[in-house]
Every structure is written in structure tokens, then in C-alpha cells.
Amino acid sequence: MKLKQLTSAEVKELAKLVQEKEELQEKVSEIERKIQTLWKVGIKVPKKRIEKIRVSVKKRGPEKGSIPGHLKNSILEALRKAGNEGLTVKELSEKLGVKINNLYSWFYTTGKKTPGLIKIGKSKYRIEESTVEPEALQKSEKDEKIKNQK
Numbered sequence: 001m002k003l004k005q006l007t008s009a010e011v012k013e014l015a016k017l018v019q020e021k022e023e024l025q026e027k028v029s030e031i032e033r034k035i036q037t038l039w040k041v042g043i044k045v046p047k048k049r050i051e052k053i054r055v056s057v058k059k060r061g062p063e064k065g066s067i068p069g070h071l072k073n074s075i076l077e078a079l080r081k082a083g084n085e086g087l088t089v090k091e092l093s094e095k096l097g098v099k100i101n102n103l104y105s106w107f108y109t110t111g112k113k114t115p116g117l118i119k120i121g122k123s124k125y126r127i128e129e130s131t132v133e134p135e136a137l138q139k140s141e142k143d144e145k146i147k148n149q150k
Contacts, residue, residue, distance in 0.1 A: 071098065071106060072114070079117070079127040086118075086126030 074096050079087060089107065093100040107125065111117050116128045 071096075071102075072110060074098075075103070075106065075111075076114070076117075076127060079125060080129065082126065084126060086120050086124050088121075089123040089125075 075092060078092055078095055087095070089100060089103045092098070093103055096103075104123075107117075111125070118126055118128060120126050
């Protein structure tokens, strides 16, 4: 609607609507003032009107992410089982139940520092058994025993 095309009847109708809107806004602000004064006086509002917001708190416990080194051990174990063929990050993700982006991040940071981890293709890795720390394999076996006990 363009201003040049407005008729006088439409302008009068708009003026009435704007005036009605202003009156309603005044009523709403008056009601809000009354509510504020009631709250200041200390009048109790029935419990039905008050909604309690419950916040769910995530509890940390023996989950996958709470055991330090669990991801490293599970990745090394899976790659060790895969042998010389290795595994892609997608295959690891499906096998371990870990988000693919978490694995990419792990390989980019921790994976670079892990001895024996070799990249053999686009997002495909394998492990050289001779350079793997025996401690890491022992930790993964201990983690498996702990997981099976729970």
C-alpha cells in the first residue's frame, strides 16, 4: 500500500485503530503497575500461577568421556585388531560409537603425538605393532575389564 493511494476513509480507519491501540497499551501498563504494587505489598499469589522451572543437571560418572585416555586406548585397540589394512575414521566412528568430528580432532591433535600411528590414505590409519607402547595396550585391557564389571 502506497501513501499516495490512501483514501480519506482509510486514513480515518487507521487513525481509529491507532487510537484504540494506544488505549489498550495504557490499560496494559496500568495492569502491570497494579501487579508490581501487589508484589511490593507482599500479597501471595496462589501456587498455580507460579511455574517452577526445573533444570536438569547432567551428572558425570563412569561414562566413556569421563575416563582419561579411554578414547586413545579404544582407538589403538581397534586399529590393532584391524591389522595392516587399517581403518578409516568413519569406520572407527561406527565401531566405537564416537562422533566422527571427535575422531578427526583426536587424530589431528593427540594422534600426531602417538607413536606407531601411521596415516595410510585419506582419513585412513593403521598402527605399527612394534612401536606401540605396551603400557597403552595394558591400559586398554584394564579398561575393558572395568567396563565388563559394571
